[in-house]
Amino acid sequence: MRSPLLEIRNLGVEVPVPGGGAAAAVDGVDLSVAHGERVGLVGESGAGKSLTTLALPNLLPPGVRIRPGSSVRLDGRELVGAPTRDLRAVRGKRVALVFQDPTHALNPALTVGSQIREVLLVHRGLRGGEARAETLRLLSEVGLPDPARTAADPPHRLSGGMRQRACIALALAGEPDLLVADEPTTALDVTVQARILDLLVHLSEARGLALLLVSHDLAVVSRTCHRVAVMYAGRVVEKGPVKAVLERPLHPYTRALLAARPRLTGPRTLPAPIAGSIPAPSAWPTGCRFHPRCPDALDRCRREAPPWVGLSPHRATCWLHWEPGGGAS
Numbered sequence: 001m002r003s004p005l006l007e008i009r010n011l012g013v014e015v016p017v018p019g020g021g022a023a024a025a026v027d028g029v030d031l032s033v034a035h036g037e038r039v040g041l042v043g044e045s046g047a048g049k050s051l052t053t054l055a056l057p058n059l060l061p062p063g064v065r066i067r068p069g070s071s072v073r074l075d076g077r078e079l080v081g082a083p084t085r086d087l088r089a090v091r092g093k094r095v096a097l098v099f100q101d102p103t104h105a106l107n108p109a110l111t112v113g114s115q116i117r118e119v120l121l122v123h124r125g126l127r128g129g130e131a132r133a134e135t136l137r138l139l140s141e142v143g144l145p146d147p148a149r150t151a152a153d154p155p156h157r158l159s160g161g162m163r164q165r166a167c168i169a170l171a172l173a174g175e176p177d178l179l180v181a182d183e184p185t186t187a188l189d190v191t192v193q194a195r196i197l198d199l200l201v202h203l204s205e206a207r208g209l210a211l212l213l214v215s216h217d218l219a220v221v222s223r224t225c226h227r228v229a230v231m232y233a234g235r236v237v238e239k240g241p242v243k244a245v246l247e248r249p250l251h252p253y254t255r256a257l258l259a260a261r262p263r264l265t266g267p268r269t270l271p272a273p274i275a276g277s278i279p280a281p282s283a284w285p286t287g288c289r290f291h292p293r294c295p296d297a298l299d300r301c302r303r304e305a306p307p308w309v310g311l312s313p314h315r316a317t318c319w320l321h322w323e324p325g326g327g328a329s
């Protein structure tokens with residue numbers, strides 16, 4: 001069987017904490033993405049989603065480091081500890097990133113076209129007329145109506161939605177195998193958001209491109225992805241096919257996230273908010289980290305980290321479903 005495109009094993013990311021020392025903001029994450037597969041990573045603010053994605057091609061901010069014992073393999077090749085030269089070859093070429101705020105991803109002083117041509121030159125050796133033609137083709141592929149005009153524009157001339165499309169074109173310029181998109185639609189209004197998500201699905205299908213999509217919103221992931229991993233306080237607490245996780249969530253946190261979703265159809269009930277928020281990495285609770293907010297917490301949940309339960313591929317870490325001897329209730 002072909003190995004997964006991306007295989008993250010036991011990923012830990014340590015951040016500095018006030019008063020000195022470090023805490024694992026990402027703590028033992030396992031996650032894989034197959035060629036052409038779309039995987040969602042969801043959770044509230046502070047779950048560790050962005051640090052997980054930034055760790056992949058090691059783009060972590062200063063002072064933040066990958067914990068020894070972590071492994072990130074791309075097509076079987078280890079990236080943790082790889083020389084900077086190799087990581088540079090991976091970034092933009094094999095793995096491209098799209099961020100929440102397209103303003104920061106584009107250089108305000110350069111035209112959109114010249115930024116795409118730069119990537120075409122560095123990663124594909126294209127120049128001159130060939131690079132110009134490919135730039136227009138990419139801008140048209142991401143649904144920009146007037147590619148020649150957009151190519152000549154500086155980023156500030158574009159609307160938010162157009163700017164995010166331009167960023168996606170820039171990300172595609174290196175012909176990556178994996179697109180990592182961190183909240184790519186959060187800054188956009190709802191209609192534009194839906195169109196960008198549909199574009200990502202279309203590109204993934206047309207190009208066989210794998211997608212790792214970060215979102216705080218399960219609705220976004222269910223519209224877009226095959227599988228989902230739910231993160232809480234640095235750990236993945238549930239993962240599985242999107243349909244199974246949404247229809248039969250195992251973890252009380254996933255259930256709470258689903259209950260907090262505003263409903264677009266059916267009775268107009270107010271979303272039930274999840275009380276509280278994820279604490280800072282230096283203050284994570286013992287046992288199951290969700291226990292202080294869990295309506296069903298048992299004594300054991302306060303003391304011992306929960307085991308994985310459920311039948312592969314849909315699994316969660318929760319004592320409530322645990323039965324001595326294995327399996328889930």
Ligand SMILES: Nc1ncnc2c1ncn2[C@@H]1O[C@H](COP(=O)(O)OP(=O)(O)OP(=O)(O)O)[C@@H](O)[C@H]1O
Nearest residue numbers: 015016025044045046047048049050051061280281
């Ligand atoms: N450079 C840093 N220094 C110290 N702590 C950090 C740093 N970057 C992130 N953290 C902390 O690590 C935790 C996880 O951060 P991360 O940005 O990965 O969360 P997230 O799940 O992406 O949240 P959001 O939905 O708000 O983007 C947070 O508590 C955050 O404050």
Ligand SMILES: [Mg+2]
Nearest residue numbers: 049050051182
């Ligand atoms: Mg984030």
